[in-house]
Every structure is written in C-alpha cells, then in structure tokens.
Amino acid sequence: MNLTIPIELERFRIEVREFVRAALPTDIACRQREGWPPTETDLRRWFGILAAQGWSQPDWPKEHGGTGWDPLQSYIFEDECAAADAPHLSWRAGSSLVGPVIYTFGSNAQKARYLPKILTGEELWCQGFSEPNSGSDLASLRTSAVRDGDEFVVNGQKIWTSEAHIANLIFALVRTDRDAKPQRGISCLAIEIESPGVTVRPISTIDNGRHVNEVFFNDVRVPAGNLIGELNKGWTYAKFLLGNERHSNALVQRTKREIRKLRDLAGQTSFGERFIDKPAFRRSLAQLEIDTNALEWAVIRAACTHGALGGRDMAFASGLKVVGSELQQRVADLQLEVLGPWVSPEFLEPEEGAWHGTFRPAEVPVDVPGTMTKALFRRAATIYGGANEIQRGIIWRSAFGGN
Amino acid sequence: MNLTIPIELERFRIEVREFVRAALPTDIACRQREGWPPTETDLRRWFGILAAQGWSQPDWPKEHGGTGWDPLQSYIFEDECAAADAPHLSWRAGSSLVGPVIYTFGSNAQKARYLPKILTGEELWCQGFSEPNSGSDLASLRTSAVRDGDEFVVNGQKIWTSEAHIANLIFALVRTDRDAKPQRGISCLAIEIESPGVTVRPISTIDNGRHVNEVFFNDVRVPAGNLIGELNKGWTYAKFLLGNERHSNALVQRTKREIRKLRDLAGQTSFGERFIDKPAFRRSLAQLEIDTNALEWAVIRAACTHGALGGRDMAFASGLKVVGSELQQRVADLQLEVLGPWVSPEFLEPEEGAWHGTFRPAEVPVDVPGTMTKALFRRAATIYGGANEIQRGIIWRSAFGGN
Amino acid sequence: MNFEFSKDQLILRDGIRRFVDERYSFESRRQRVKSKSTGTDRAMWAQIAELGWLAVLIPEEHGGLGWSIADACVMFQELGRGLVSEPIMDSALLAVRILTRADSVSARLLLPKIATGEVFISVALGEAGLRYEQKGLSTRAIPIEGGYKLTGKKILVAGGDVADRLIVSAGTDSELALFDVLAISDGVERRAYRLLDGQWAVDVTFKDVVLPHESLIIGSQTTEILDRAIDEAALGCSAEAIGCMDRVLEITAEYLRSRQQFGRALADFQVLQHRIADLFIETEMARSAFHSALSAIDSPVATRQAAVSAARVRIDQAAHKVGNQGVHLHGGMGMAMEYPIGHYYRRLIMLARAYGDTEHHLERYERLKIRA
C-alpha cells in the first residue's frame, strides 16, 4: 500500500492545467461556469482544440489514437478540465464509449472508417439503447434489423437518446434474431443519422433543455458492413460499454467544481443572506465535502485497482454510480437553497453566445438561471446509466453471490 | 374539521396530571427518570395504585372494568404518565392486549376467571407468539397442542417472550391442526407459567437487560377450558391483538419525555460541553421536535378517526409504528451524542431500589447508566411488533391495493 | 376533535375537482404552458371568480363567504391536487387578509370587487436581495404634499402582468407600510416572465410614483398584520403541497402498476413498494404537521409562528422527498414534460419555498423554541 501521489503525477497535473487554462476559450468557460450545457458549436470547438493536442480521447490507448494515459492520468485530466470550466467531454460524446467497442470488437475496416473521425470530432455518436418499453430492462428491446441482401432493414424506436440531434451516427442495439433468448438475439449497428427513414424528435425535459430524443427507424437500410463485431453478440458489447460508463459517471470531478460554485454562491450578498454565515449551512457544506472526498478516493482506488478486486470490481463500480449521482443531487439541492426565491422563474438556455432575454427577470443575479436549470436536470442522475436500484441489485449479486 | 381541543379534555388532562403526580411513588419515578425499566415490585405497586383508582386499563370499556375512556382520553392519560415518569404500563403488561381478546372472543367463564385479576394486577400475562424459526412470519409457528381428554398437551418453544420471567400466564399461539393451511390450524391457549413442563430461560440482550426469554413446553398439560375462543381461530385473534399493538407502539408520549431529558442533558455542564450551545445540536433538536410533533398529531388523528379512513386505516397504523420506532432511536442516538466518552462503560441495571456498585465508574454522572442502557435497548424498536419492513409491506398492500 | 371534512368543505372540494376535470385537464394545461407568449389568463380568472373561490375568505359584510382558514385550506389542497397554477393564493388569501385588516375604508371597499373578479389584485412584497422577511426594504414611500412618492423595485409578483392593482410594501419614515397602487400609473413599469409552474409573474419598477393619502392600506402595526397574513398564506401553501403529494402518490403507484420491466410490473418489486410506503408515510406526517399548525393559527403570535414553522419544515421536507422520488420512480418519463409528474415536481419546488423555505422556518422555530 502506497498512497502518496508520485511527483511525476503532480507534474502531469500542472502540465494539463496549464494547457487547459491557456487553450480553453473564455466564452466557453463562461457559459459552463454559469451552469449551461455547451452548445454544439462550443463542443466541437473544444473537441477540436483537444484533438489538435492529441488529447481528445484520454481513455483510449495510443495505438488507436488516444493519449495512452493510465486511469489515474485520465482522472487528473478530467479533474483539471472540470476545475477550469471546460465542457464535459463524455457527456455529449457517446463517441468516447463507442470507440473502445469498435477498436476491441470491430473489423480493421471499421476502425479505419470510424476511429479517426471520432478523434477529430468530425463525427459525433450517440447511443441507441433504451426503448419505450425497455428502460433498465435493456434485453427486452424490440427494434429489429432484418438482413436483406447486403443491407439490414431497421424498424423500431429508441428513446432517451442523448444528443441524437447533434450526432452524426447512432450506435444502435437491434434485434437480429427473434427466436433466440432475449440477450442472444441482439446485434450492434452503426447507423448514419442522415439515413432516409431516421427521424429524431426532441423530448422536452423538466429543465427545458435539449438533452434527449426519440429516434424512429422506418425501413432504414443500413449496409451490412456497419454491423459492429459479430452478429447476435451485441449484448456482450453493450455490457462492455456500460461497464466503462458506470466507472466514469460518478462525475466526482464535476461535483468538486460544483462545491466550489456553492461556496461562491454562499459567500455572495445578492441572495439576501450570506449562507456561509449560517452554522447549519456550514455544517451541510462540511458534510458534503467530506462525502465527496471519500468518493474521490474511491474513484481513484477504482482507477488504480481496476481488475484487482475480483468479483467485487463490478459491485464497487456500481457503488460509485450510486454515490456519485446522489452527491450530484445534493450539491444541486444546496445550491438551490442559497438561491431562495429565485428558484421560481422558468429559465431558458441562452442561444449561441447570448442570453435569452425574453423571459428573464430583470433583477436576477447572473449565476441563477444556469444553476437552477442544471439542478433540475440533475434529477436524471439517479435514473440514467442504470437506475440506482439496478446498481444495488448488481452490488448484491456480484459481491454477495446472492441470486 | 375541528381541531381545537375541547375544554373538557383540558380539564380531564389536569385531573389525570394531578392524580398521577400525587399518587406516583417518588422512588419509582426516580428510577424511571434515570432510564431504568421498573422492577417487578415497582410495576406491581404502580399497577395496584391505578387499579385502586379504576384506571389500570385505560383502553378497556367500562363493562369489563376498564375506564371507558375514548381513545383521545387514553392518549392523554399515557401522555401524563410519561411526563410524570410513571412506568409504561403496556410495556410490561402483555395483559392490556390480551384482555380485549378475552372479553371479545372468550367465554363468560374465562372473562370471570381472567379479567378481574388482570385489572388488579394480581396476574400478569405475557404473549407467546414468536418461535425460533418464525419471527415476522408468525403463521409458520410449530408449537403443538394435541387434545387428550379434557386437556391439551403442549410441546414446542417460544422465543423473544417479553417478561415471561415475571408473568403468571402466557397467552400462547399453538398449532392444533397440522393439516390445515398454516393460518387455519392455530389456536390460542392460556397457560399458567407455573405448569409442570414449562421452562423459562432468559435471553441476554445487548443492553444487559432482562427483557426477553425463551419459553419451552415439554408435555405441558393445559385444561381444555383454557382454549380462548374457538378452536383453530387463533390467527384471527392474534391479528386482532397485533392490530391494537401497532396503534399503541408509536410510543410518542415517551419520545416527548425523552426529548425533555435530552434537553436536560444538553444543558448540563458535566459532559464537558453544553450541547445546547452548539448550533448543530440545536438544529438536530429542532428537527426532532418538529418530527415528533407531526407524529403526535398523527397519533391523535388515528385516535379520533379509527375506522373512518377505510382501507387506509391499517396503512396509517403501520406508518405510526415505523415513524414512532425511528424517532425512539433518533432521540436515543442524540442522547448518546451528549454523553460522549461515557457511552463506553458497561452498566448493569440496579437491583431493587439500589445502584449496582461493582462495575460503575466513580465519576460517571448519575443520568448516564440508565440513559445508555435504554438507548441500547431502543435498537429493538424497529424489530419488534412486526419489523419495519413488514409494516411497509402492509402499507403498500392496504393503501395501494398492490399484491 | 374532528379531522373529517364538513359537508360544506366537501361541496367546495368536489366543485373544484369537477372544474379541474372539465376545464383544467393536464392536456389543456400542457397546451397553455407550451404557448410561450401568453401571460396570466383573465378569462380563466373570471371563471374562477364565478366559482366563488376568490370569495371564500372575504367577510360576508364585504360580499364574501366569510369562511375560515381551514375552509380555505380545503380549497388549496384541492387546487394543489388539480395542479391549478393561478395566482389564487396571493389574491384570495394574502391580499384579502391584508385588506380585511386595513385601516383605510377605501381599501376594504375593494373586497367585493375582488370577490367578483372585477378587480384583480396582486401582492408585491419581494425584492432582489431579500429572502422571506420584510426587513431592510429598499422600496420607500416618502410623504409628500397630498400623499406619498413611491420608489423602488419589486420582484416575483405573481399575476402582476394582468393585475389592476398592486399591494406594495414600502418603508416610510418610521415603519413598514402597505400601499394600494394602480398597476397602470405613471412611473410603474412591469416586466413579465413565466414561472416554473406555468404561472406568470412580473418585476415592477416604481419611479417616483405619486400616491394619494388613501392609498395607504396599513400604516401602523404593519409587521404584525403582514406576518400573520403571511403565516396564513404559508399554511395555505402547505395545504396545496399536500394536495400535490396525494396526487403524486396516486399517479406514481399507478405508473408502477402499469409499467413492465424484466417481465413483470414495476409494482411487483419490493423496493419500489417500500419506497411508495415511505412516501405515504411522508405525506401523512406532512398532513399531521398541517393539522398541528391549523389548530394554532389563531393562537398568540409566538405559538402561531412556532407551529407554522414546524409544519412548514415537515411539509417542505416531505414535498422535496415526494417530488424527487416521484420523478425518480417514473424513470426517464419523470424527466419529460409530457407526463404530469414533472409538472407536479416543479410546482412542489415552488410551494416548498413559498413564503419561507425550510432554512427560514427552521431558524424561526429554533429562535422561538430551542433558544427559549
């Protein structure tokens, strides 16, 4: 056991910090700081900057164009991005998770076709997993792909598809064998969003944001070469992808950043009272920091010991998801507590580079709209990526060998 | 809707208060105040005093020797007893709950035989329900009673039997038909503890108290006349009894009293710091009072509307049990917080009227041993009377018609 | 003591339920919320007036029904249940309680017109940089020849976009005072925006607005009168929150029963059953806290304040839990505005902070009961 942070890693952190702070455009950071999600343009700009530096995929190995960093370096990279108010990469880029599936299970032709454009950000991917009647129960999906000559013909519907409205491709789970057991008849297809027969319809969410969509497939013809990996092995690839996701969606670096914002809000006088002057608030803040610190060390442990905990690995990752999502909600709730009466107006995301003026009260402090809107969206944290109840089931099964 | 407390009820409260404060022996109140359970002698003394006043069974109708009070009066009576540090009656007297079964379902001979001695306290009863392999799953009980002439022959074992060591009779659920469905083959027998073949063995609990026992039946011969109600109808009677119990074991009046004690402890200087001077403690205390006040009004509502809420009645009673038990534990936990390092010694219940001196540290403040011991026992609150998980299941089934 | 609704209360409740079914369905609500350009609906307001809801608390001698706060709370609970997002609380309760206790005769003469909907009145108390107390108001009313000159800014005035008159709090030389201000006057400027629950509100600027003497509604003991009216409104919001929670429980349990996952209904999963049981307990404890405060609403000030604050804390915490879990238990649907749950969630966020949030009420309770 050696828990001191090696000096090379401290040096690495400083290198990352200096680059990010210098390279991140101020307007992108401003928007992020106020709590708004990045616009598509901003996301592509920042992605491009990182790509030019060779840092667009921090989790990928060097041979596939990634950084080749170890998990702790990736962790530090994201920590510095969060601290500098850079947009969260994997949030909008389903790409980061699709890539590993392609370079692990895809053909050479697929690697050559897809990976470079993911790395440059020229092509963004979304994940077509959930369907109207299969949320956490993914294996019951019904979107079908029927082989017809050199093509698959796809029919069905996906839902809750994050960022389908800006993506170029959708990584879709489709049923290719109706007669097999639910898990055995699923395959993965790469489908271009522009294909005829694909319709993307936005879902209006409680934060008024544009996050998720319904995606309809109506006789969509997909070249057979777009089948990723083997036919009917899609369930394996999906589990591989979701396993990676579970690890990254504790989002503890972002929570740390939100705690700093909470401290800032609590120090302001514009909300009628400085919350930092209230003992009860200080106690809540202390507890939040303490819990977040524990989560941070758990995430670091996961990064350093991946694979070494045996059967408990998966349970541990699920635990990170549960705690991470709960902390995201707690920090948001405390931020709202500071905002007081200002939680009431309905705020709309500003357009490209501008404030949406029509509905904004004149007197509202500048931090409020983004903070409030983000807090509303945070309710999704305990739902997506496998609801927390699903994670607790995984913990029981994988760490306690129950049924 | 009329929520003002009628003046007669206020007068009733004062009448009760004056009687209880005058009649309760100081030494009994002292022992109770320090947190110790009453000794058998004390319990019988206090019971006798109330019996002389005609108040030994506040929940029973007048015709059976009870007070004939309405539920709100009973509530107030217990509130005043708790405030005056009188021993909790139903706590040790399984009798209070057995009585209604006897006067509702028993024969006239049984009423004449048993009720008067319950009222005077001459005979105490315990409840023989749980068995080693049927805790919350009562219907799976195995203690058998086989008819042999004018007698039943009883064999088997009960566990967690509160106060069997001081009781004169045990109200036992026994299996009288092995072939019927589990619930249909159960009967109720009144068994004298002194009967040959009955063995009572104490269970040592985490608070070192003498609360619960194992009771063994080895060819115990019980007169057939001791069968309460009809043969094989015992399940109905047990549910009737437990329904009454669920209502009374919120124990909110006792929690109110413990909150006053908590305030006293927090105001003392003998624990190194006055906890009442700490903002975090004051916040916890405020929250505890607020939650207890809500529970109190819920208990009052249950008393006033019993039967009027329809299917939700049972769900509501289960809710009282859940909240009541959790609050008992919360107030105990806060008391321990004030005690600080003094939680460590192992305290033993003082003998009749005296301190147990051998193991007591010299310097320990007088309140500590009883408070600590009671707090340990409070862990049972979420377990007994149907574990809180059982109650939540009842709520779902009875208020949401689920399966 | 009696916890059941009286016959009159049941009639009131059933009338509201019918209105909601017929004219305030979730679908019509969604349509209304979707059209971003409109504000508070005066036509709807006329219907509401016609149903008598605005008259409930107005004394009979002023053309109202003269019912009690308990009656009004039955109404608010049902409005909460039906998700009726109209500025009824401020107009029918807060404004009415202020005007009923007004010094000025002309103010009291407004009451019959409020009852009929002829006059739409909003209450302008909030300011940027204030939370829930009327201390340190920057809005000032300076005595001038013939009356007052009003200057300042108010925020979050519900229904202020269509209001005819505003009750405005302002500091005078010595004390807090309340004024009756015509919404369309020289120097009054309003800026409208929508709230989370679909209601509309305005920020109002008063720039040297000249007010006649008789516009002074209350000029002495204003704090006491206003505090009491606000406590009553806070209690009304509690009732509304309880109505919301009742409905959230129903629709969530229904959702769990109807939705299949892993080959069986979600409602078959024990953890979800127990979660609903916990929300049921929360809701019932909230209702009991509400009863406790209602029984003390006419008590001496310290008792009333402690009781209202205790209730608000308990109810607001329940509202948070029920709202959050309602969304969570709906899974993805919980995040989508196509389903009622998100609308209830948003309404509960606002109700749990109306006239004081949890922190505000915990502090007040502590001050009154723990320090004492």
Next chain:
Amino acid sequence: MNFEFSKDQLILRDGIRRFVDERYSFESRRQRVKSKSTGTDRAMWAQIAELGWLAVLIPEEHGGLGWSIADACVMFQELGRGLVSEPIMDSALLAVRILTRADSVSARLLLPKIATGEVFISVALGEAGLRYEQKGLSTRAIPIEGGYKLTGKKILVAGGDVADRLIVSAGTDSELALFDVLAISDGVERRAYRLLDGQWAVDVTFKDVVLPHESLIIGSQTTEILDRAIDEAALGCSAEAIGCMDRVLEITAEYLRSRQQFGRALADFQVLQHRIADLFIETEMARSAFHSALSAIDSPVATRQAAVSAARVRIDQAAHKVGNQGVHLHGGMGMAMEYPIGHYYRRLIMLARAYGDTEHHLERYERLKIRA
C-alpha cells in the same frame, strides 16, 4: 499509487487471522465476557507481545519492527475484524508514539520492554467533564523539590487494571505535560469496571503522588506531539472499525442467506438485498475516507487534522449505520448477546467515538476548512 497490501502486510494480517481462529474465537470471547469478575488478561497480553503486535510501531533501535502507521492500520483492521478487545491501541500505538518522541531518555528506554510485554503501559488522558481535548485539565503536576507532586482524577483508562505504568497528562505551571507514573505507588488508587466491548478500564485517583524529575516524558510542545499521536490513534480506530464493518457485512449477508421467512430465504427479499448493498457502499466509502487520511497523516498539521477529521466523520457515520442495520437485519437475534452481531455493534459504538466523536471531528473540519 498502490492500494494493495504489501507482502509483509499480508503476513501480518494472516497471522492475526490465525490467532483469532485458534485463540480468540467467538465462543471463547463469550465465556470470557460472561465471567464478570476478571479483568484484563495478562496471559493473553503475553501471547500478544510474543506475536510481535506490540512492537510494530516501535523503532528498530528500540527493539521494535519500525513499521509505518499504514502497517499498523493493517493490523488494527484485522483486529477489528476478529473482534479482539484488548487495549492494544493505547499501548502499542498511542503510548509508543508518545514515548518515541519523548524528551527523556529513560522514557524511551521503556520501549523495548513494551515490545516484549514485560512492561504493560496504559494511557490516562480522560477526565470527567472533558470530552476529547486536553484543555482545562484538572489534574495538576506541581514542581516540588526533586520532582513533581501529581494530583487529580482520570477516567476510562483502558487496561489500567493490570498496567504497570501509566502515561498521565497533567497541567504544570505553564503547559501541558505527560508523566510516566508507576501504577502501584503511594497515592495512586484505581477502580476497575468493564467496558461495553468486554475490555476493562479504570478510574484513577492521584493524591499527592510524588514523582521524580525523570518521570516527565514530554514537557514542551506537548500539545503538538500529543495531538499528532491522538490523530494516529484515531486513524487506527478507523481501520479497526472498517475491519468490524467488513465482518458485519459478511455475517449479516450469511444470516440472511440462512434464515427462512415466509417460505424463502430472507436473502431473497429485494429490500434486504438493497440494504446490504447500501451497507457495502457505506463500508467502501469509509475505506476510501481512511485512505485519504492515511495519505495525509505525515502532512503539515492543518492538512493532517482536516484529513483525519474528514475520515473520522465519514467512517464513524458508516460505523453507526452498519452497526445499527447489522443488528436490525438480524431481527431478534440482533438483540441477543448469543450472536456475534451484538458484540460488533457494541465495539462499533465505542470505536466511532474513540479519540473524538462525529461532532468533535465535524467541528474541527469546519474550523479548518469551511471558516478558512
């Protein structure tokens, strides 16, 4: 960075596990706890010394193994798991860290004897009316011709019933100081009692006890040295608590798997599965909090204190939850001393408050990190 146990640490751990299996089983523990009249077992202590546990932190030049705090924590975690209730923390960690940093040569000469078990040393810091800080001690050491005169009372001195020597904190004229006092001396009176976890402790009265000059162990910067040693002991207790929690999880899951209710194993009930999952999460977060503090234990004082307090808060809260739920999930068995769970529960109560409870550490964290 590396979170896995080293080879040496694994050997140490396995040795303890063997010892527990062979000589410290639950049955033997129950027998020992049942016999109310005996105190700390010196024969057991000799075995412990023989196994080298007392030598772990003693520097090699003083006859010890000279291992790190991290190594010691591996030991304490395993002792927690095995429910070894002996006063090892005070003797092998707190006393050793104090003596290692002693001014006096004679004090340091005690170290080899502690390692072998020849000298049994206890630490007497607590006083009635104090909580977890050495401020306002009533025990005084007054300089006299040839040394000091010690007067005062100490409480809750673990193992003090059989100790040969006591390290006693006392106020001198100017500062806090630590003294080495022979347990059997004129004016020293001990009164023994049992603790919740089956250990024994004493209250000690010092009545004009005359001490030679060389009995002064540390006389300057005592607070700094003592604070650091106490932080290290606090961390050791955290490790012990984590060991306890790991075991509580195992035995509770095992209990749920073995026990039938309503025709199936308790472990088949989803709410109980998820409860275990929550306790698993608690335990793992506690372990991570422990790692965080361990990485900062040699940092500058403010960093160390904040890290230790943060860890203690997180771990102590986990200990409460795991202990309480462990009992609850055992149902009636959880209340009975016949089962191990109650013993773990009692031990966790003590560990979660050793060298500072949650409130103490939250306050310290706030002072250092939130106010700053």
